[in-house]
Amino acid sequence: MTRPRGAELVVDRLQVRYRVPGGWIEAVRGVSFTVPAGRTVGLVGESGSGKSSLAKAVTGLVAPSGGSVAFAGGPVRHRPGPGGIQMVFQDPVASLHPHRTLVDLVAEPLRWAGVARARRRERAAAALADVGLDPAVYGGRRRHQISGGQAQRVAIARAALAEPELIIADEPVAGLDVSVQAGVVNLLHRAVADRGASLLFISHDLGVVSALCDEVVVLYLGRVCERGPTESVLAAPRHPYTRALLDAVPEVGRVPPPSRLPAAEPPSPLHPPPGCAFHPRCPDAVAACRTAVPAPRELGGAVVSCHAAAPQTPSTEPVTSPPPDRSPP
Amino acid sequence: MSAPLLELDGLSLRFDGPAGSLHVLESVSLAVAEGESVGLVGESGSGKSVLARAVLGVHPGPAAPSLTGRILLEGRDVTDGSSRRRAVSMVFQDPSASLNPVVRIGRQVLEAVPPAERGSRARQRAAATELLRAVGLPDPGRRLRSYPAELSGGQRQRVGIAAALAAQPRLLLADEPTTALDVTVQQRVLDLIGELRRERGMALLLITHDLGLLAGRTDRIAVMYAGRVVEDGPTERVLAEPRHPYTRALLAVTPRLSPRRRPPLPQIPGGLPDLREPRTGCPFAPRCERALPECATRPPLLRAGAGHTVSCWAAEGVPV
Amino acid sequence: MLRRTETRRDALVPAACVAVLALVAIGAVLAQLLPQLDPLRADFQAPLRPPGPEHWFGTDATGRDVFARTLAGGASSIVVAAMTVAVGLVVGGGLGVLAGFARGWVDALIGTLLDVVLALPGLITVMVVVTMVGPGRLTIGALIGLIMVPAFARIARSATLTVRGQEFVQAARIMGAPPLRIIGSEVVRCVLPAVAAYSFTAVTVAIVAEGSLSFLGFGLAPPTASWGGLIAEGRTHIATAPWICLAPAAVLCATVLAVNVLGERWGRSRP
Numbered sequence: 001m002t003r004p005r006g007a008e009l010v011v012d013r014l015q016v017r018y019r020v021p022g023g024w025i026e027a028v029r030g031v032s033f034t035v036p037a038g039r040t041v042g043l044v045g046e047s048g049s050g051k052s053s054l055a056k057a058v059t060g061l062v063a064p065s066g067g068s069v070a071f072a073g074g075p076v077r078h079r080p081g082p083g084g085i086q087m088v089f090q091d092p093v094a095s096l097h098p099h100r101t102l103v104d105l106v107a108e109p110l111r112w113a114g115v116a117r118a119r120r121r122e123r124a125a126a127a128l129a130d131v132g133l134d135p136a137v138y139g140g141r142r143r144h145q146i147s148g149g150q151a152q153r154v155a156i157a158r159a160a161l162a163e164p165e166l167i168i169a170d171e172p173v174a175g176l177d178v179s180v181q182a183g184v185v186n187l188l189h190r191a192v193a194d195r196g197a198s199l200l201f202i203s204h205d206l207g208v209v210s211a212l213c214d215e216v217v218v219l220y221l222g223r224v225c226e227r228g229p230t231e232s233v234l235a236a237p238r239h240p241y242t243r244a245l246l247d248a249v250p251e252v253g254r255v256p257p258p259s260r261l262p263a264a265e266p267p268s269p270l271h272p273p274p275g276c277a278f279h280p281r282c283p284d285a286v287a288a289c290r291t292a293v294p295a296p297r298e299l300g301g302a303v304v305s306c307h308a309a310a311p312q313t314p315s316t317e318p319v320t321s322p323p324p325d326r327s328p329p
Numbered sequence: 330m331s332a333p334l335l336e337l338d339g340l341s342l343r344f345d346g347p348a349g350s351l352h353v354l355e356s357v358s359l360a361v362a363e364g365e366s367v368g369l370v371g372e373s374g375s376g377k378s379v380l381a382r383a384v385l386g387v388h389p390g391p392a393a394p395s396l397t398g399r400i401l402l403e404g405r406d407v408t409d410g411s412s413r414r415r416a417v418s419m420v421f422q423d424p425s426a427s428l429n430p431v432v433r434i435g436r437q438v439l440e441a442v443p444p445a446e447r448g449s450r451a452r453q454r455a456a457a458t459e460l461l462r463a464v465g466l467p468d469p470g471r472r473l474r475s476y477p478a479e480l481s482g483g484q485r486q487r488v489g490i491a492a493a494l495a496a497q498p499r500l501l502l503a504d505e506p507t508t509a510l511d512v513t514v515q516q517r518v519l520d521l522i523g524e525l526r527r528e529r530g531m532a533l534l535l536i537t538h539d540l541g542l543l544a545g546r547t548d549r550i551a552v553m554y555a556g557r558v559v560e561d562g563p564t565e566r567v568l569a570e571p572r573h574p575y576t577r578a579l580l581a582v583t584p585r586l587s588p589r590r591r592p593p594l595p596q597i598p599g600g601l602p603d604l605r606e607p608r609t610g611c612p613f614a615p616r617c618e619r620a621l622p623e624c625a626t627r628p629p630l631l632r633a634g635a636g637h638t639v640s641c642w643a644a645e646g647v648p649v
Numbered sequence: 650m651l652r653r654t655e656t657r658r659d660a661l662v663p664a665a666c667v668a669v670l671a672l673v674a675i676g677a678v679l680a681q682l683l684p685q686l687d688p689l690r691a692d693f694q695a696p697l698r699p700p701g702p703e704h705w706f707g708t709d710a711t712g713r714d715v716f717a718r719t720l721a722g723g724a725s726s727i728v729v730a731a732m733t734v735a736v737g738l739v740v741g742g743g744l745g746v747l748a749g750f751a752r753g754w755v756d757a758l759i760g761t762l763l764d765v766v767l768a769l770p771g772l773i774t775v776m777v778v779v780t781m782v783g784p785g786r787l788t789i790g791a792l793i794g795l796i797m798v799p800a801f802a803r804i805a806r807s808a809t810l811t812v813r814g815q816e817f818v819q820a821a822r823i824m825g826a827p828p829l830r831i832i833g834s835e836v837v838r839c840v841l842p843a844v845a846a847y848s849f850t851a852v853t854v855a856i857v858a859e860g861s862l863s864f865l866g867f868g869l870a871p872p873t874a875s876w877g878g879l880i881a882e883g884r885t886h887i888a889t890a891p892w893i894c895l896a897p898a899a900v901l902c903a904t905v906l907a908v909n910v911l912g913e914r915w916g917r918s919r920p
Contacts, residue, residue, distance in 0.1 A: 046511035047482070061819055080825035087823045095816040099838055109824045147600070155820075162824060177372040177538060182582045182596035189592035204512065207584030211594055234586060248512040250541030252583050253568045259516050265481045266511065 007072030007083075007165045009035040009058070009200065015066035016053045025269050027053035029222035030067065032296075035166065040192065040199040042213030042230070044206055044245070048269040050222040051202045052090075055170045058200070059087055071166065080112035082163035088188065090171035092151035096143040102128060102154050103139040109162035127157040131187055149180035153187060160191040167192055168200045173208060185212055206249050210234055218242050221269060221277035223293075228302025238304040240284045276307065284308040332404045333360040334416075334500055334532050335384065339398035340408075342376075342383055342556075351604045353379045355556040356398065361500065366526060366533040368543040368564065370579070371553035374601045377536050380553070381502045384534070385419050386410055403499070415441070418493035420522070422505040424485035428477040434461070434488050435473030441496035460491040465521055483514035490522065500532045507542070519546060540583050544568060549636070552576045555602050555612035562637030572631075572639040572646070575613045611642065619643040663914055666907035673904055677724035680717060688713065688721035688874045697890045706896040710886060719897045721874035725786055726856045726904070732790025733797060733855035734848045740794070741801025742844045748802065749809025750832055756806075763799040771796040772858065776867040784870045789862065793855050804847050808840040849912025853905045860901055876901045 016028040027050040035041045045051040056062040058069050060076045069076055071085060078084060086109075089095040096105050103124045104111075110120035125135035131153040143151060152172060159167055169188055173181040189212060192199040203209050209216060210230055217227040218239065226239040237243045247257050260283045267273055273280050279289035286308050288294075294305045342354035353376045361367050371377040379388075386407065388394055400408045402416055418441065421427035428437055435457045439447060447453050454473065461469035464487040477485055486506060493501060503522060507515035523546055526533045535547055543550055543564055550567040552560040552575065560573040571577045581595045599616040602608060611617070614624035623642040631646030633639050639646060680686045692712035700707040706715035748759040775792045782788060812818060813836065821831050856876075862868030863877030871878060876897040883894025 046513060059823055061822065078823050078825045084825065085823065087820065089816045089820065091816060095820045097817045097821075097835060108821065108826075112821075112824050112826045112830075158820075158824075178584070179372055179579065179582050179597040181584070182594040186593040186596065193592075205584060206512075207586055210586050211584060212592060244513055246586065248516045249586055250512070250515075250539055251544075251585050252541045252580055253544050254541075255545030256516055259513070259520070261513065265483050265514065268481070 007198075008037050009085075009166055009198065010070045011054075011058060011067075012070070013067035014054065014057055014064050014069060016050070016057045016062060017065045018053075020270065023270060026272065027222055027269065028057065028064075029272075031219070031222070031224055032067075033217045033224065033227055035198050035200050037165075038196045038198055039215065040189075040201060040213045041215045041217060042209030043200060043202040043217045043219060044204065044209055045219035046204055046245075046266065048221060048266060049219040050269075051204075051219055052170055054219070055087070055168055055200075055202050059085060059168055080109065080114070084162070084164050085166045085168060086159035086162050086164035088152070088155050088159055088167060088169040088172045090174055092148055092155045092172070092175075093143050095155050096151060098143055101140050101142060102133070102146070103135060105143075105154060106158045106161060108158060113162075123161065124157075127161045128154070130160075131157040132183070133157075147180075149176050149184060152176065152184050156184070156187045156191055163195065164197060166198045166200065168202070170202045171204070172201075174204065181208065188212070206234075206245060207251070218245065221267070221272050223277060224296070224303075224305060225278065226302055226304045226306075232301045236300060236302075238299050238302060238309040239278075239306045240282045240308070241278045244281075276305075282308075332401070334363045334365075334403060335359075335361040335534070336401040337380075337384075337398070338401065340380075340383065340400060341397045342379060342394050344394045349605050352607045353394070353556050353604060354383070355608060357553075357556070357558050359551055359558055359561065361532050361534055363499070364530050364532055365549065366523075366535065366547040368547035368550045369534055369536045369553060370538070370540055370543070370550055371536075372538055372579075372601075374555065374604065375553040376556040377553050378504055381419065381504050381534065381536055384500075385417055385502060386413055415496040416498055417500045417502060418496050418498035420486070420490050420493045420501065420503040420506045423509050424482065424489040425477065425509075427489055428485060428492075430477055432476075433473065434475050434477065434480075437477075438473075438488065438491045439495055440492060456495075457491075460495055461488070463494065463525065464488070464491045465517075466491070482510050483518060486510060486518050487521070490518075490525070494525065494529070497529075498531060500534065501526065502534050502536070504536045505538065506535075508538075515542075540568065540579060541585075552579070555608060556604065557608070557612060557640065559613065559641065560637075560639045562634065562639075566634060566637050572633045572637070572644045573613075573641050574617045574619050574643065578616075611640075617643075663911060666910045669903050669907040670911075673720075673723045673900065674727065676720035677727055680720035680724060686714075686717040686720060688718040689872055690714070690717070697886065697893075699890070700892055700896075707890065707892040709882060709890070709893045715879070715893055715896050718874045718879055719876070719900050722876040722879055722897055723900065723904070725869055725873060725875045726859060726901075728786040729790040729793065729859040730852045730855040732787050733794040734851050736791050736794025737797045737801040737851050738844060738848060741798035742805045742840070744798065745802035745805025745807075745844075746809045746832060746836060746840055749806040750813055750828070750836060759802070763802050766796070767799045769796070772861065775858070775862060776865070779862070779867050784868060784873075786869065786873075789859055789868060790855065793858050794851075796858075797851050797854060801844060801847060801851070805840055805844050808843040809836055812836050812839045846912060846916040849908050849915060852908050853912075856901065856905055856908075 012032050013030045014028055015030055018025045018027060031054060043051050057064045076085060103121055106127050107120040107124035110123060125139055128135045128139060133150060133153055172188065173184050176184060185208060188199065201209060201213055213230050215228065216230050216233045218225045218241065220241050225241045226233060233242060237246055244261050261281045262283065267280060275291045276289040276294050279285040282289065288307045294307045296303045296305045299309060337357050337359045340354055340357045344351040344353060357380060369377050382388055384400060396408055399406055402413060407413060438457045438460050439453055457473055458469045461472055466472050466484060466487050480488065507518050510518060519542065547564050549562065550564050551558050552573065554575045560567060560576045567576060571580055578597045582597060597616055602612050610625040611628045614620045621642050628640045628642045630638055630640050630649045631644055632649050633644060633646040638649060680688060690713065692708065694712065695708050696710050696712045698704050698708040704714050704716065706719060708714055744759050748756040775796065778792055779789065818831060818835050821835050859868055859875065860877030863875040864881040868877055869875040879897040880894040886893055
């Protein structure tokens, strides 16, 4: 077994806001979680949850408006060379320079680290072969000459060649066909598992997250609803939003249970509801949800931010069973 | 038995361009009965969207493709591009792209209705309100005056569905109608399409890349790969007992909620065949774990059960 | 059929434009080298001769060969245009890339600076400065270039903003690439085509502006030949010897047209 050598990422009460015409969007409103060294954490959320803003703030691409991000005990810095943070983007084609060949693209982290050209091309060719792209065939191609799945392989090869201790992957399979997704997920897993690095995997797809991640953090409108070990969150979701998300995930052969959410669309991040942001769509909402932001509480191994969540015995029912009957108001 | 509402009979479609030809559809046969709902499943490059556009009689790109075979709608041959007589409507994948951003919703909803049939202003308003109410848009009367940008993604797709319903089609084509939406919204939009279909007795061709969406929602599933329908059968049968190796592989790689499925996840080796070449044998053979020497020639169409056909050398069944 | 003729025209028009520019350039060089083409050699026996085998474009009031003077004027235009583009590209392009990449107060400061330059009435400013420092091809080229800096900077800034937000630039930042090298190797390569396309416009503006200045007497001082100056000289004889101003005017128009057409093709070939 490889000793975990990745460094811990600690996100503490992080806030990110953007100015938009007509006000501010509070994209991330006080999010705290940890990616322990050598672990894989999935950040799940739908549009407007703030997951992409969070990724940008963690990597320092946008400045947080509050809170802090610490990596290996200090602030996040981007230095060439091993041991840092690398990122895999949602649009793999856009993350590759349009004029460079694949070999040069994969070699980029070594270039910034000052490795000699011949040596870095050699290592890049090996890295390309490692992600299943024959360097003799693909090495000289450019980004418009490959498919999206191949581009994501190139991006992963590049990230891995930098020998990071943490990879942040922002929706890396969202635009890919299912038959291609599994290959990319496997490569990402190998890129971190082989070296004991950690992975922050951001996705809207609980199915992929559940297969890949040790822990799950569920985001809704810029706040954490629930976080905990993947198995316990999936087996006994405590937050009504997590339950709704689990019910809605399309699963082969499963007839989806009728949605329990009152027929409300997700609110605009420009005007998030007061109190618990989920309350207008929540089937379990109580009076307190409309006014007070629920504080995170430990419940059965997970941390849940919900006024209505009760400390129930861990469920032995299958994941997909309907939650206890509480008819919507 | 009466003729099906939509029948594709050996439909092949080819785009000819300066860089060569693309053989997008190869002898596709598919039928949708009156009031039936069929899921058309395939990945990118399978030809599923091109098929939908051929049924609708519109084609992307500057040049019209060459079509062989027949498209029969209500028993009439419409392959040559003759009028669909408003028998078919389409719900598009991206509602923000299919709606005009500077036209109020009330007007866009009735776009498919010829002006001569729209009647007075008051009647138009009533008809549009009724459509928006039918698709579950809150406060439909006031929404008529909204612009698409004032609605959320899910609401815009509801407007897209309302616009598709305005012509009172007998067949609704829905091309990845929920791919652009969040999962919690996706479920509601699919439920809505299902309800409207039952209420109005429409037939539905639901095009998707996600096999997980179809259980309980369609009567039948047709699986496409590289321009061919490789398997076609009752939804539950196809999901529970897939006969084509591609369907099986697709089911195996579709993500599911299970923390016990650790990587490496099962994957399908290889990639799509080159669509510039006509496929002589089975297009899936190079990626197929059960490939036989015969797969280099065109596989037979086999009957694998009631209403269940599969096109494969390695599958069991009676030749059709 | 239609397609074939179109392809032929597509190839012919740029070829003709290149030919025009090549002739102007070769002529400008020859005018410096060949004594027969000395623009200052006056033949006092033959003033105001119409175009003929001896003097292709005729002669002016002092018997100087208009053809030789037009070629020499081309040399001035080339020097002025080259200087304009150099100043515009380096100063304007540099400021634009810097503003677009750094954003924040740097962007605001550069923006204000450019607004000040934009507020200056271009030609009048050049005239004033020329009166102060004296005329000269490089001075005039540099001044026109400075007047065009805001346009270059705007184009470079907007192209930089687009490139900067793209994920491959973000990826380079995360990989630890130093900001200056990101600008140098990632951004400039993507911004250059847009700015280069504008250089064609800058060339035509420079040629026309230099012509206008010389015509008004604020450009290149006689005896340095310049198209604008030639046109101004010929103006007094336009009724009796129209060739003196028509010949350089025609060459000026042909040159500007050729540059414009080529610039447009260039812009079209790069989406």
